[in-house]
Amino acid sequence: MEKLDLVEIAPNANPPVCKILDHGKYLYEKEKKRKRDAKKQSSGQLKEIKFTPTISDNDYKFKLKKAIDFLKNNHKIKFSVYFRGRQLAHLDFGYNLLNRVKDDLKEIAKVENQPYREGRNLTMIVGNIKSSGK
Numbered sequence: 001m002e003k004l005d006l007v008e009i010a011p012n013a014n015p016p017v018c019k020i021l022d023h024g025k026y027l028y029e030k031e032k033k034r035k036r037d038a039k040k041q042s043s044g045q046l047k048e049i050k051f052t053p054t055i056s057d058n059d060y061k062f063k064l065k066k067a068i069d070f071l072k073n074n075h076k077i078k079f080s081v082y083f084r085g086r087q088l089a090h091l092d093f094g095y096n097l098l099n100r101v102k103d104d105l106k107e108i109a110k111v112e113n114q115p116y117r118e119g120r121n122l123t124m125i126v127g128n129i130k131s132s133g134k
Contacts, residue, residue: 046125048078053093060097064104071108071128081122094122102126 081094
């Protein structure tokens with residue numbers, strides 16, 4: 001005869017639910033299901049893309065293309081505009097740049113955190129419309 005165990009499946013039910021099965025196999029299947037469910041839940045990572053307020057148009061387009069790839073892979077993106085020296089006197093260049101990013105990505109991205117100042121940086125966090133619309 002096989003070595004089977006009496007396993008309590010639902011202890012909170014009235015009456016409690018039990019099954020006769022191989023306990024080791026039951027634990028293995030339960031862990032496998034938990035890992036599979038956890039894999040489906042992953043919302044991606046936070047990626048960072050840095051700009052300077054005087055970024056050239058070609059560099060901007062390249063970084064925007066990278067941002068679109070990240071969004072398609074369900075990653076959130078932290079856009080940072082970092083200022084050096086006297087550039088800090090012209091924060092409006094940074095705000096204009098982040099607004100341009102927002103406008104260019106409005107079809108596929110949703111702004112989760114509006115642009116805010118963080119030391120010498122202006123920061124904005126953007127997520128995929130599909131993943132943030134749940």
